[in-house]
Amino acid sequence: MxxxxxxxxxxxxxxxxxxxxxxxxxxxxxxxxPDFRSPGGVWSRYNQDDLTYQRFRSHERYRKLYWEYDRARFPAMRDAxxxxxxxxxxxxxxxxxxxxxxxxxxxxxxxxxxxxxxxxxxxxGTVHAVTCLDCDRRWNREEITARMEAEGIDVPYCEHCGGPLKCATIAFGQSxxxxxxxxxxxxxxxxxxxxxxxxxxxxxxxxxxxxxxxxxxxxxxxxxxxxxxxxxxxxxxxxxxxxxxxxxxxxxxxxx
Ligand SMILES: [Zn+2]
Structure with a gap:
């Protein structure tokens, strides 16, 4: 059949x-x-409510948390x-x-x-790019994460407008x-x-x-x-x- x-x-x-x-x-x-929502997955180590777009915009500490989460999930996707x-x-x-x-x-x-x-x-969206939430400029992801590592930065900001940079994926609460x-x-x-x-x-x-x-x-x-x-x-x-x-x-x- x-x-x-x-x-x-x-x-x-x-x-x-x-x-x-x-x-x-x-x-x-x-x-x-891996399915990040499965038990033991990257996702399960975080409170989902802390990873929403609104929280990311609201405070530096949520932006730091989001970047931690994002960098934890990235290698599996990069290597697949x-x-x-x-x-x-x-x-x-x-x-x-x-x-x-x-x-x-x-x-x-x-x-x-x-x-x-x-x-x-x-x-x-994509994990392979990073975008400025204020001016929409985009960068290659590894360019930004290399800078973060070299300079010990937890949360990157836009060199043009100062807006927060975020992985170019769609977070919960983001349209x-x-x-x-x-x-x-x-x-x-x-x-x-x-x-x-x-x-x-x-x-x-x-x-x-x-x-x-x-x-x-x-x-x-x-x-x-x-x-x-x-x-x-x-x-x-x-x-x-x-x-x-x-x-x-x-x-x-x-x-x-
Ligand atoms: Zn910008």
């Missing part, structure tokens, strides 16, 4: 002209990036390697069909796998970047195949993207390890690990 579904999904991929791929945490856990699911997305792009790659992940593994940076829409979200919805409305990989579709508003694509007439394919609230609207549901399932789909696609 699953083999038949993979064959149909591969045919749809072959026939498609504008594919949107949407990825979530499930694709990164298979690259060994892309898996078969990331490579499958690269192959879709190379076939000329990829309109956009929308991701909830902050680890940069799609770019590391070879996806073009201009195709990747990072809804929750998603409107331009990135707009582009994601635009592509969802204009694709003919919407492929979700490794997302349980529970985090809003991103979880609304497949429904938006369906309203516009796209076919929906989902690869995920568990059920999602949107299973009923999917045309093809492939329950399984992201890497092997996406690899099987692309192997079938390559035969067409």
């Amino acid at each position: 699953k083999d038949e579904r993979i064959r149909v999904a591969a045919r749809w991929l072959h026939e498609a002209e504008r594919v949107v791929v949407f990825t979530g945490a499930g694709i990164s856990t298979e690259s060994g990036i 390697q892309p898996n078969a699911a990331h490579h499958a997305v690269v192959e879709i792009e190379r076939s000329g069909r990829l309109a956009a790659l929308v991701t909830q992940n902050i680890d940069g593994l799609h770019q590391k796998a070879g996806s073009s940076p201009d195709k990747v829409l990072e809804l929750h 998603l970047p409107a331009d990135v979200l707009d582009q994601a919805f635009h592509h969802a409305r204009h694709c003919d195949l919407f492929l979700t990989v490794g997302s349980s579709l529970v985090v809003q508003p991103a979880a609304l993207l497949p429904a938006e694509a369906r309203r516009a007439g796209a076919k929906l394919v989902l690869i995920n390890l568990s059920d999602t609230p949107y299973d009923a609207i999917m045309d093809i549901l492939l329950i399984g690990k992201a890497g092997p399932t996406a690899a099987a789909l692309l192997a079938e696609f390559a035969r067409l």
Whole structure:
């Protein structure tokens, strides 16, 4: 049954002209990036309420705490390697069909796998950059953390405007970047195949993207390890690990 579904999904991929791929945490856990909310994870050592955007803005001590947390979680993401699911997305792009790659992940593994940076829409930002919260200037992360280490700085500030610098990810209480979200919805409305990989579709508003694509007439394919609230609207549901399932789909696609 699953083999038949993979064959149909591969045919749809072959026939498609504008594919949107949407990825979530499930694709990164298979690259060994731990779930920071799990017991014993970096996240569990901190009170979540202390890591909100509002606290970060409010006081130096919360900014210090956030940077500690951020530097603790970074090495796992820096050292992780892309898996078969990331490579499958690269192959879709190379076939000329990829309109956009929308991701909830902050680890940069799609770019590391070879996806073009201009195709990747990072809804929750990236750990690989640092941004000034006041003037929006951006820096490479390692440039800032090297300076922090060399000068013994706990919290970096902007050399242009004095604003606080923060990892370019979206903290709790911080709104998603409107331009990135707009582009994601635009592509969802204009694709003919919407492929979700490794997302349980529970985090809003991103979880609304497949429904938006369906309203516009796209076919929906989902690869995920568990059920999602949107299973009923999917045309093809492939329950399984992201890497092997996406690899099987692309192997079938390559035969067409
Ligand atoms: Zn600034």
